[in-house]
Amino acid sequence: DQQVKQNSPSLSVQEGRISILNCDYTNSMFDYFLWYKKYPAEGPTFLISISSIKDKNEDGRFTVFLNKSAKHLSLHIVPSQPGDSAVYFCAASPYYNQGGKLIFGQGTELSVKP
Amino acid sequence: DAGVIQSPRHEVTEMGQEVTLRCKPISGHDYLFWYRQTMMRGLELLIYFNNNVPIDDSGMPEDRFSAKMPNASFSTLKIQPSEPRDSAVYFCASSQTILTGGLSYEQYFGPGTRLTVT
Numbered sequence: 755d756q757q758v759k760q761n762s763p764s765l766s767v768q769e770g771r772i773s774i775l776n777c778d779y780t781n782s783m784f785d786y787f788l789w790y791k792k793y794p795a796e797g798p799t800f801l802i803s804i805s806s807i808k809d810k811n812e813d814g815r816f817t818v819f820l821n822k823s824a825k826h827l828s829l830h831i832v833p834s835q836p837g838d839s840a841v842y843f844c845a846a847s848p849y850y851n852q853g854g855k856l857i858f859g860q861g862t863e864l865s866v867k868p
Numbered sequence: 869d870a871g872v873i874q875s876p877r878h879e880v881t882e883m884g885q886e887v888t889l890r891c892k893p894i895s896g897h898d899y900l901f902w903y904r905q906t907m908m909r910g911l912e913l914l915i916y917f918n919n920n921v922p923i924d925d926s927g928m929p930e931d932r933f934s935a936k937m938p939n940a941s942f943s944t945l946k947i948q949p950s951e952p953r954d955s956a957v958y959f960c961a962s963s964q965t966i967l968t969g970g971l972s973y974e975q976y977f978g979p980g981t982r983l984t985v986t
Contacts, residue, residue: 760910786973797872797959797977798911843911847973855924856975858903860910 757781758846760859767866773831775862777844780825784846788856789818789829792841801842802829834866870894872978874960880984886948889981891960892941901975902935902945903959911959917943950985957982 759778767773777787785806790798804811804818804827811818817830831838841863845856873892881887893900901916915925920937928935932951937943947954961975 756909788973790977795979797961797979799977800974803973845911855913855916856973857913858911860908 756860757784758844758857758859760842760844760862762862763860764863764865767834767864769836769866769868770833773829773834773838773864773866775829775831775842775844775864777827777829777859778825779827779846781846781848781857782825783848784857786847787818787820787827788845788847789816790843790845790858792843792861798843831864834864836866836868839864839866872960872962872976874958874978874981876981877979878982878984880986881950882986883951884949885985886946887950887954887983887985889945889958889960889983891943891945891978893943893960893962894964894976895941897962897964897976898940899963899965899975900937900943901961901963902943903961903977905957905959905980914945947983950983952985955983955985 757780788803789801791801792798802813802816802818804820809820815831820827841861843861844859847856875890898919902914903911905911914927915935916923917937933947935945957980959977959980961977963975
């Protein structure tokens with residue numbers, strides 16, 4: 755039972771263009787969402803987050819959008835750079851959360867080509 | 869800060885052998901998480917601890933898996949006996965409670981242990 759789904763295993767984008775990574779969730783009790791970035795042979799690192807009381811959060815080139823009615827969030831990277839090539843994980847936390855427990859998706863591998 | 873430390877980085881073992889993975893969380897962090905990464909399921913939470921006490925082990929796949937946290941600076945994940953389907957990358961992560969009483973959702977991950985069971 756995958757509560758957080760990233761249906762695109764991979765995405766290829768040209769340098770300078772926009773990258774859009776998508777994530778869907780099924781549990782309406784999730785109220786906090788995060789994106790993590792992972793390079794090969796390293797652990798995931800936190801990228802950006804959003805609370806369910808917002809529909810958008812921006813940090814430099816990265817913007818996360820949340821559509822609660824559709825149970826969908828997306829990460830936009832503009833402009834995309836070759837250094838952004840990595841696996842991106844979407845994660846969610848329920849409002850009854852105990853200790854910051856996160857539910858992760860399967861990940862999407864982004865390749866930004868020069 | 870050294871970050872979360874995991875050892876070994878790579879482990880190759882034969883089916884039926886015992887495997888022990890080790891983790892040292894970031895000093896001062898009161899939560900510790902063990903994850904398993906596979907292609908099919910992404911990052912799965914296996915178990916997590918708060919102040920060295922296991923809080924939720926519902927993600928532990930079978931009784932062959934066990935985890936301990938004897939003190940604030942050390943945790944182990946043991947698989948006995950190991951099977952080929954246990955082959956995956958195992959991550960340890962830590963986080964801390966915000967002093968104002970909130971929750972810190974940001975978890976800091978170690979580099980992972982790549983386990984191969986033949």
